[in-house]
Amino acid sequence: MAHCRKQLVSILPSASCNLNCRYCYNPTFRKIKPEHQRIDIDFAIAGIRDFFDSNESRMIRYYSAGEPSIAFEEMKIIRDEANKMAGGDLRVELQTNGCFNEEVASWVDKYSDVVWISYDGPQEIQDRNHLTKAGTGSHAIVTKNIREFVKNKKMQFGVRATVDPIDFHRLNEILDYFKSLGIKYACLASVFSSTALGSDTKKLRLLDFAKEFAKSFHYAQSIGMFIQTHLIFNFDEKVKIACRACTPCPHLTPDGYVTCCDETSLGPGYLPGLLQELTYGKWDPRTKKIKYFPEKIKRIRVRNICNLKREECKTCSILENCAGGCIPKSFYVTKDMYTPSEEVCEATQYLATKIPLNQGRFPFLHS
Numbered sequence: 169m170a171h172c173r174k175q176l177v178s179i180l181p182s183a184s185c186n187l188n189c190r191y192c193y194n195p196t197f198r199k200i201k202p203e204h205q206r207i208d209i210d211f212a213i214a215g216i217r218d219f220f221d222s223n224e225s226r227m228i229r230y231y232s233a234g235e236p237s238i239a240f241e242e243m244k245i246i247r248d249e250a251n252k253m254a255g256g257d258l259r260v261e262l263q264t265n266g267c268f269n270e271e272v273a274s275w276v277d278k279y280s281d282v283v284w285i286s287y288d289g290p291q292e293i294q295d296r297n298h299l300t301k302a303g304t305g306s307h308a309i310v311t312k313n314i315r316e317f318v319k320n321k322k323m324q325f326g327v328r329a330t331v332d333p334i335d336f337h338r339l340n341e342i343l344d345y346f347k348s349l350g351i352k353y354a355c356l357a358s359v360f361s362s363t364a365l366g367s368d369t370k371k372l373r374l375l376d377f378a379k380e381f382a383k384s385f386h387y388a389q390s391i392g393m394f395i396q397t398h399l400i401f402n403f404d405e406k407v408k409i410a411c412r413a414c415t416p417c418p419h420l421t422p423d424g425y426v427t428c429c430d431e432t433s434l435g436p437g438y439l440p441g442l443l444q445e446l447t448y449g450k451w452d453p454r455t456k457k458i459k460y461f462p463e464k465i466k467r468i469r470v471r472n473i474c475n476l477k478r479e480e481c482k483t484c485s486i487l488e489n490c491a492g493g494c495i496p497k498s499f500y501v502t503k504d505m506y507t508p509s510e511e512v513c514e515a516t517q518y519l520a521t522k523i524p525l526n527q528g529r530f531p532f533l534h535s
Contacts, residue, residue: 170402170489171411174533176227176261177219178419180433181207181242185234187265187306188299191330191359200438204423206239211451212246214458215420217253226254227281229261231535233422233433237268240275247279263328263535265298266310273313277320284355284534285314287327289342293335311349318350324532326353333359333373339384347391354388354395355534356381374399374515382522394531398494399516403523404530406488409472413495416448416468424451426458428468430535431496442499468505471495477507484513486520 183200185192216228228250230236230243237243251258259281266285268276276283287310288297295305317325327346331339339356346354358377381397388395402410409415416428425435426449436444448464473481476492484490492498492508493516501509 170405170407171533172407172409172415174412175223175225175415175417176229176259176412177216177225177417178229178231178430179207179212179215179236179243179246180232180419180421181212181230181236181239181246183233183422183434184238185232185265186238186267186301187235188301188303189265190297190299191332200233200434201423204434204437207242207420207422208424208451208453209242209245210453210456211424211458212242212420213249214451214456215418215426216246216250218458219418220253226257227259227261229263229282231263231419231430231433235265235267236262237264237272237276239422240268240272244275265306266313267298267300267306268309268313273316277316277323280323282324283317284326284328285310285317286330287311287314288329288331289335289338290345293338293342297330297332314349314351324353325351326355326532326534327351328355328357328534330357330359331377333376336377336380339380340387343384343388343391343393343395347393352393353532354393356384356395356397374511375518378515378518382519385523396530396532396534398535399512400519400523401530401533402489402491403520403525404528405526407473407491408488410491410493410495413446414468414471414491416446416465418449424453425449426451426460429496431494440499442503443496445499445505446495468495471505475506477504478510478513480513481508484517486517486525489520489525490516 183205260279261282262280263284288294291307294307298306300306413428419427421434423435425447427447429446432443432446436447449458449460451458473487473491481487493512495505498505498508
């Protein structure tokens with residue numbers, strides 16, 4: 169099971185953002201049509217209903233091509249309707265940049281079971297990477313919200329740090345800072361690991377990152393923290409598929425499509441050609457129903473350990489703790505969802521020599 173045990177429906181309520189991050193993974197923001205900036209509430213409710221009808225999970229997750237809280241009114245309505253459908257047993261996750269006012273913070277604190285904030289570390293790093301539209305740093309307001317959320321004992325709270333290669337050597341320093349704020353969980357990733365940098369010819373430098381992460385993984389445990397990265401999210405138990413995208417779990421986009429992954433957070437009109445393969449449904453506002461594409465669902469579902477095309481996978485000792493890794497990252501490097509990236513494999517194999525496998529479930533599953 170591993171990562172794919174985290175079954176939920178992701179609602180992407182907004183394609184707008186209130187920050188101007190230095191490494192923004194979605195360069196299409198400035199080109200998004202006005203009618204695609206916010207999700208159709210009827211579409212969101214229909215997508216949740218379809219998911220609840222076919223899955224025992226009663227969990228929704230707010231994510232975004234931008235910042236979900238930009239569509240705060242839509243979030244409130246969708247949550248209330250989903251809770252009715254769940255018979256009052258709804259669980260809510262939010263992934264956010266954390267740059268919002270007290271009204272939003274209060275709602276998040278009250279209704280969220282899991283919260284992840286994009287937060288890269290001490291003020292110097294955070295304000296370098298996460299600028300507001302006015303060009304000022306976001307550290308103050310985000311840190312204020314973090315200090316409140318860590319107090320909530322009913323909420324699983326963590327931060328997602330995107331690490332620039334110039335900061336690889338500072339991971340322990342960053343973890344010490346998180347610890348000082350009361351943060352127990354963190355997910356770390358290299359800045360160059362986004363498929364949206366499709367025109368970027370730079371290497372992902374994942375092995376460099378993995379070498380530093382391995383040291384910090386054990387350091388985190390020594391200070392009472394737990395950290396993850398996408399390269400190890402199946403290290404806790406053996407799998408046949410890499411993540412819930414392969415099941416597939418729905419992501420309801422603001423332009424009215426159903427996709428299977430965070431990195432396909434808009435529909436075909438905004439995605440590179442290859443990633444359009446991960447779109448498997450479309451909202452019809454006339455009929456108020458979602459049309460699903462069975463052939464695309466089948467193609468996604470058979471992306472498993474039996475069908476990977478990289479020859480080395482057949483004899484890899486950690487195949488069942490990897491299962492090919494992230495689908496979009498395969499597309500990005502190899503142009504094929506069934507052919508894993510050599511660089512991803514190299515970094516994952518390295519980490520498997522440093523981090524014990526199959527020792528029991530990790531305390532959280534990010535994204």
